[in-house]
Amino acid sequence: MDKSSPALSRRRSRRLHPMPIRVMHWINAAAMLVMITSGWGIYDDDVIVRGLHFPQALRLGDWAAPSLNWHFAGMWLLVLNGLAYLSYGLVTGRLRERLLPIRIADLVKTVRDTLHLRIAHEDLTTYNAVQKVLYVVVILAGASQVLTGLAMWKPVQFSGLVSLLGGFQDARVVHFLGMSVIVGFLLVHVLLSLLVPQTLWAMLAGGPRVGPSGHGEPAPLP
Amino acid sequence: MRSPFRPAAPPDPAILDDHRRLIRSLQRRRLIQGGLSLGALTMLTGCDVRRPASVQAALLAIRDLNDSLQALLFDPNKLAPTYPASMVLNPPRFNAYYDVMKVKPVDGAKWRLELSGLIGDKRPWTVEQIEALPQRTEIIKHVCVEGWDYIGQWSGVPFRAFLERVGADLSARYVGFHCADGYTSSIDMASALHPQTLLATRYGDDVLGDPFGYPLRLRMSTKLGYKNPKWVTAIEVNNVRPDDMWDKPGYSWFAGL
Incomplete structure (x- = not known):
C-alpha cells in the first residue's frame, strides 16, 4: 500500500496561484494605487509634460505635503512586498516557470492571433508570449521606480546613482516614464481580467490545480 | 530619537494652576461618559474617508520615522x-x-x-x-x-x-x-x-x-x-x-x- 500517495498528489497538484502569491498580489495592488495617486499629487507643483495636470479627484493628498507623506509611507509597502515577491519567485522557481522562455516566434504568433481576434484564454495556467513580456516589463518598471525614486529622494547621499541616471531631472523623467508604463500595464491588466473573469477569480481563490511543471497537466489520481 | 508622545516643549506650570479646579472636578464616571460621546462624535466626523484624523496622524508618524532614517543616511x-x-x-x-x-x-x-x-x-x-x-x-x-x-x-x-x-x-x-x-x-x-x-x-x-x-x-x-x-x-x-x-x-x- 502506498501511504504517501494522497499527500504527494496534493503537494504536486498545487494551485495556479498559491496563497503567498495572492496575498502579495493584492498588497502590491494597494501599494501601487497609493504610489500612483500620491505621485500625481506631488507631480503637479512642477510638471514634466507641459499642460499635463492630474485632476484633484485622482490625487491622494490635498496638496504636496500630504501627497509626499503618502508616497513615502507607500514606498515601504511597495519595496518590502516587492522584495518578498521577487525572493519567493526566485526561490520557488515560479518566476522562471511563469515568465520564461519568451520566444520571438511565439510573440509574433500571439500578436497575429490577437489581431485576428483569436484570443484563446481557456487555459489560465500558461501565459502567452505577450503576457510574459508585459509581466517582465512591469516588474522591471517597478524596480526602476524604486531606483529612480531613491535617486530623487537622496541626490546627495546617492549622487553616484543620480549621475548614472544622467542627472536629477533625468531621474524625474525616468520616474515619470516608469509610472506611465505601470499605468498603461494596469489599464490592460484590469481590462483583460474583467473580460476573462476566471483570471480575477483565480487571483482570489487560487485558480485551477496545476501539475509538477506548474502548467495545466492533469494531476495524478490518488 | 525624541519620543512622539513627549511634547517639544513642556507645558507652562501656570496653565496647570489656572485649570486646577477643572482638573479636580474630573471624575472617572464623567470621563467615561465624555469618552463615549467623543467616540460617537468621531464616528460622525469619520464621513470623509480620505481625511480621517487617525490616517493623518499615522502618515505624520511614518514621516517622522522616515526623518530618523534620513538622519542615519546622512553622511557628514x-x-x-x-x-x-x-x-x-x-x-x-x-x-x-x-x-x-x-x-x-x-x-x-x-x-x-x-x-x-x-x-x-x-x-x-x-x-x-x-x-x-x-x-x-x-x-x-x-x-x-x-x-x-x-x-x-x-x-x-x-x-x-x-x-x-x-x-x-x-x-x-x-x-x-x-x-x-x-x-x-x-x-x-x-x-x-x-x-x-x-x-x-x-x-x-x-x-x-x-x-x-x-x-x-x-x-x-x-x-x-x-x-x-x-x-x-x-x-x-x-x-x-x-x-x-x-x-x-x-x-x-x-x-x-
Whole structure:
C-alpha cells in the first residue's frame, strides 16, 4: 500500500496561484494605487509634460505635503512586498516557470492571433508570449521606480546613482516614464481580467490545480 | 530619537494652576461618559474617508520615522556635487510662500544678527563684521521640494567656523533660524556642521539680492530648498527643537538630500 500517495498528489497538484502569491498580489495592488495617486499629487507643483495636470479627484493628498507623506509611507509597502515577491519567485522557481522562455516566434504568433481576434484564454495556467513580456516589463518598471525614486529622494547621499541616471531631472523623467508604463500595464491588466473573469477569480481563490511543471497537466489520481 | 508622545516643549506650570479646579472636578464616571460621546462624535466626523484624523496622524508618524532614517543616511563627510561657474543661473530662481512683489527689503545698516541659546558669546553681529570673517564659495545645486532645481554660486562664512567662533555648543542637537519675514526653520547640528553649509552673503560676484535673502541667508547643499532660510535675523542653538514653519503643515522636517 502506498501511504504517501494522497499527500504527494496534493503537494504536486498545487494551485495556479498559491496563497503567498495572492496575498502579495493584492498588497502590491494597494501599494501601487497609493504610489500612483500620491505621485500625481506631488507631480503637479512642477510638471514634466507641459499642460499635463492630474485632476484633484485622482490625487491622494490635498496638496504636496500630504501627497509626499503618502508616497513615502507607500514606498515601504511597495519595496518590502516587492522584495518578498521577487525572493519567493526566485526561490520557488515560479518566476522562471511563469515568465520564461519568451520566444520571438511565439510573440509574433500571439500578436497575429490577437489581431485576428483569436484570443484563446481557456487555459489560465500558461501565459502567452505577450503576457510574459508585459509581466517582465512591469516588474522591471517597478524596480526602476524604486531606483529612480531613491535617486530623487537622496541626490546627495546617492549622487553616484543620480549621475548614472544622467542627472536629477533625468531621474524625474525616468520616474515619470516608469509610472506611465505601470499605468498603461494596469489599464490592460484590469481590462483583460474583467473580460476573462476566471483570471480575477483565480487571483482570489487560487485558480485551477496545476501539475509538477506548474502548467495545466492533469494531476495524478490518488 | 525624541519620543512622539513627549511634547517639544513642556507645558507652562501656570496653565496647570489656572485649570486646577477643572482638573479636580474630573471624575472617572464623567470621563467615561465624555469618552463615549467623543467616540460617537468621531464616528460622525469619520464621513470623509480620505481625511480621517487617525490616517493623518499615522502618515505624520511614518514621516517622522522616515526623518530618523534620513538622519542615519546622512553622511557628514559626503560632499554634494559641485559645478563650473559657467553653469550658474544668474539671477537665481525666486521662491517663497508669497510672491516676489511682496518681498520687504532689509536695511543692511540697521540689521543685526541676534544669537541665543547654547552659545558662549551672544553679542549681535553687523554685516561688516560677518563679511570680515574667512569666506568660502560653493557652486551647488538648489533642489526644491516641488521638483525643480538650479545651480547657484554662493559665498559666505562656513557655518561651522561661525558656530565655533561664537562658542556655540557643537554637541547640542539643533540650530534654529528666525527671519525678517517671520519665516522659521531648524536643522540638526550634524547638517549645520557640514563643510558645504554656509551663512551666505553673496551670490555670483555680487552682494545677495533683496529677493534672495540680503543681507544673510543659510545655504546648504544637503537639504531641500525650504531648509535654506533667507533674511536671517536670529540664530538659536538648542537641545529642544526650535520652530520650523514647514514642519507643522506636513513637510519633512529633516528634508535631507
